[in-house]
Amino acid sequence: MYLVKSPWILKKFYPFCTWDLPASGQALYLTFDDGPHPIATPFVLDALKASNAKATFFCIGKNVEAYPDLYRRILMEGHRVGNHTYNHLNGWKCPDDTYVNDIIRAKKVIDSNLFRPPYGRITNFQAKLLRRTFSSKEELFRIIMWNVLSGDFDYSINGEQCAQKVVSNTKNRSIIVFHDSEKAFPRLQVALPKVLEHFRKKGFRFESILI
Numbered sequence: 001m002y003l004v005k006s007p008w009i010l011k012k013f014y015p016f017c018t019w020d021l022p023a024s025g026q027a028l029y030l031t032f033d034d035g036p037h038p039i040a041t042p043f044v045l046d047a048l049k050a051s052n053a054k055a056t057f058f059c060i061g062k063n064v065e066a067y068p069d070l071y072r073r074i075l076m077e078g079h080r081v082g083n084h085t086y087n088h089l090n091g092w093k094c095p096d097d098t099y100v101n102d103i104i105r106a107k108k109v110i111d112s113n114l115f116r117p118p119y120g121r122i123t124n125f126q127a128k129l130l131r132r133t134f135s136s137k138e139e140l141f142r143i144i145m146w147n148v149l150s151g152d153f154d155y156s157i158n159g160e161q162c163a164q165k166v167v168s169n170t171k172n173r174s175i176i177v178f179h180d181s182e183k184a185f186p187r188l189q190v191a192l193p194k195v196l197e198h199f200r201k202k203g204f205r206f207e208s209i210l211i
Helices: 008-013 040-050 061-066 068-076 096-107 124-133 159-169 185-201
Strands: 027-033 055-059 080-083 175-179
Touching: 027 040, 040 055, 040 068, 040 185, 055 061, 055 068, 061 068, 061 096, 068 080, 080 096, 096 124, 159 185, 175 185
Parallel strands: 027 055, 027 175, 055 080
Antiparallel strands: none
């Protein structure tokens, strides 16, 4: 079970996370979790380039080490990256020190102040540890959530249905989650071009997260 649109109550329970972003004019924030992946990530990058769109990729550390050229391509093409742990850990199911150390390990290969917890699962205490661990005089480690979850990981829907979920639930300034992963790719490859085309025709820009 998953919620396509993040309910307001979650924002109350997790006030330390970023759920909404400001924008001037019509702007959306596409994000991609779990890559880089040798098939899905090049597809996403090609689709974004064709639409003159920018996005934010929340990368898994071990995948960055496995596919460094893809990671460099993400950056070279003007997108932003974020930390998604080294081993895709669920913060609710592992000790706090294990969780934070895994993120620190990922930070060695992912140069970013952005973090997204896998599955969106993180405790208040873990968030406090992260903000303290990664704090500096200039910035804090930002925990980025979302407004719209595409469901591209859901085997029970097809790519058309996935696209419709995004189109129906997205509004101006939404943070949208897709996955550049093997599991999601059958739906992603259908849904992403449709989403890009739909909102481009409506005058939206696609921007990376720059906080």
